[in-house]
Amino acid sequence: MSELGPDPAIVLVRPQMGQNIGAAARAMLNFGLERMRVVDPRDGWPNPDAVAMASGAGGVLDAATVHANVADAVGDCDFVFATTARSRELTKPIFSPEAAMEYTRQMQRDGRKVAILFGPERTGLENDDVAVANAIITVPVNPKFASLNLAQCVLLTAYEFRRQSADVLHEVLSMPTTDTASVIEVDKLADHYEQRLDESGFFFPETKAGGMKTHLRNMWSRMPLTRQDVQMLHGVLRQLLRKKDL
Amino acid sequence: MSELGPDPAIVLVRPQMGQNIGAAARAMLNFGLERMRVVDPRDGWPNPDAVAMASGAGGVLDAATVHANVADAVGDCDFVFATTARSRELTKPIFSPEAAMEYTRQMQRDGRKVAILFGPERTGLENDDVAVANAIITVPVNPKFASLNLAQCVLLTAYEFRRQSADVLHEVLSMPTTDTASVIEVDKLADHYEQRLDESGFFFPETKAGGMKTHLRNMWSRMPLTRQDVQMLHGVLRQLLRKKDL
Numbered sequence: 001m002s003e004l005g006p007d008p009a010i011v012l013v014r015p016q017m018g019q020n021i022g023a024a025a026r027a028m029l030n031f032g033l034e035r036m037r038v039v040d041p042r043d044g045w046p047n048p049d050a051v052a053m054a055s056g057a058g059g060v061l062d063a064a065t066v067h068a069n070v071a072d073a074v075g076d077c078d079f080v081f082a083t084t085a086r087s088r089e090l091t092k093p094i095f096s097p098e099a100a101m102e103y104t105r106q107m108q109r110d111g112r113k114v115a116i117l118f119g120p121e122r123t124g125l126e127n128d129d130v131a132v133a134n135a136i137i138t139v140p141v142n143p144k145f146a147s148l149n150l151a152q153c154v155l156l157t158a159y160e161f162r163r164q165s166a167d168v169l170h171e172v173l174s175m176p177t178t179d180t181a182s183v184i185e186v187d188k189l190a191d192h193y194e195q196r197l198d199e200s201g202f203f204f205p206e207t208k209a210g211g212m213k214t215h216l217r218n219m220w221s222r223m224p225l226t227r228q229d230v231q232m233l234h235g236v237l238r239q240l241l242r243k244k245d246l
Numbered sequence: 247m248s249e250l251g252p253d254p255a256i257v258l259v260r261p262q263m264g265q266n267i268g269a270a271a272r273a274m275l276n277f278g279l280e281r282m283r284v285v286d287p288r289d290g291w292p293n294p295d296a297v298a299m300a301s302g303a304g305g306v307l308d309a310a311t312v313h314a315n316v317a318d319a320v321g322d323c324d325f326v327f328a329t330t331a332r333s334r335e336l337t338k339p340i341f342s343p344e345a346a347m348e349y350t351r352q353m354q355r356d357g358r359k360v361a362i363l364f365g366p367e368r369t370g371l372e373n374d375d376v377a378v379a380n381a382i383i384t385v386p387v388n389p390k391f392a393s394l395n396l397a398q399c400v401l402l403t404a405y406e407f408r409r410q411s412a413d414v415l416h417e418v419l420s421m422p423t424t425d426t427a428s429v430i431e432v433d434k435l436a437d438h439y440e441q442r443l444d445e446s447g448f449f450f451p452e453t454k455a456g457g458m459k460t461h462l463r464n465m466w467s468r469m470p471l472t473r474q475d476v477q478m479l480h481g482v483l484r485q486l487l488r489k490k491d492l
Binding site for chain 2: 182
């Protein structure tokens, strides 16, 4: 059981609009998921609208398998998640996308196969669909405004799976947390330098002036400047110009 | 500096389609973000297409402020992120959405104000926009297929911010990791029980039969069954029926 299992299968249950199937394929491929399964699509298969929308992700559709029902679609899997927003009578463990994909990664390492069910656009998964699943994924949306569409729900799930892979960048900048100069202070500092340097003929030749100015502004805003730094740098500039006037 | 700062401002820089502005408002509100700023929108402001698309998230648009340029839009902020996919000549710290929102939460706790820039649909942010920012956010998309649209980019950022709040559910199920029954084995077990119970008149009255069957199937799939459990439960059923035949 030590061989790495496949990436999770994304199972679209009775999807309606071909456009949404194509958008789901794009969402998957954005985060490297390529195993799509489609259960009883309303408009048959293949679906030209899905192909048109998928664009560069058409390969995901070409490789998709079509199934008559949910049980058939996930028959080879070891664990099935059902994505659903509504609270239900069915009592199942409820996972956040984060916890679900963490557990999926763990199962994958154990060589187990995972599928994730996504319901039809309007109605979502029915109780009979959820009954097939081992657990539920609920995205922690704003209870006062929950309006994720199918492709967005697939996107967030695929993002979570990808986020938890080891090769994703997690750089954090260390910064002083107090007395940092505000953006407007840094911007005024950049203005001050740009204006005085312009007057001094620094931005030469003219064809390169735009790029030089951008580079300089970028340098200021990249720096973790404190208010004192900014005051000092204004002072430096004034002082340099004052000396020049002698 | 101990008062909690506001949620991050979402700054749409020179957005083109009103529909995408509305979709961004929906994406924000899905994860509780309500502070939108719009820089030089192509089609003016207010934008009827944006309002139509925003639907229940229209309040986000009503409260949005409009600005002539990026520096004006983020002038009151202490820290600015620029979202951009492309590698650039400008050297800035690059954050994953996760690390960026972790740092945003930290700055918020210190009472600091954070803004996040999102570029126009086709071209993304220009170098001059990025130059205003302190750091870059890059979503870890598939290098072979990167096709996030504006609202999706806002959605992932808002999701990350919300995910890292303390009140989000992070339940993880504990499960045996070896010898777990597959979905098809559990499904066959459910079939077996359903069929025999049906024959025995268990699902009565008929109006409640559907709900009872769903409930039973749900129970099976909720259980962390091993292969041995499944074999045993098949045996239990067979044994019970055998006894009845005596």
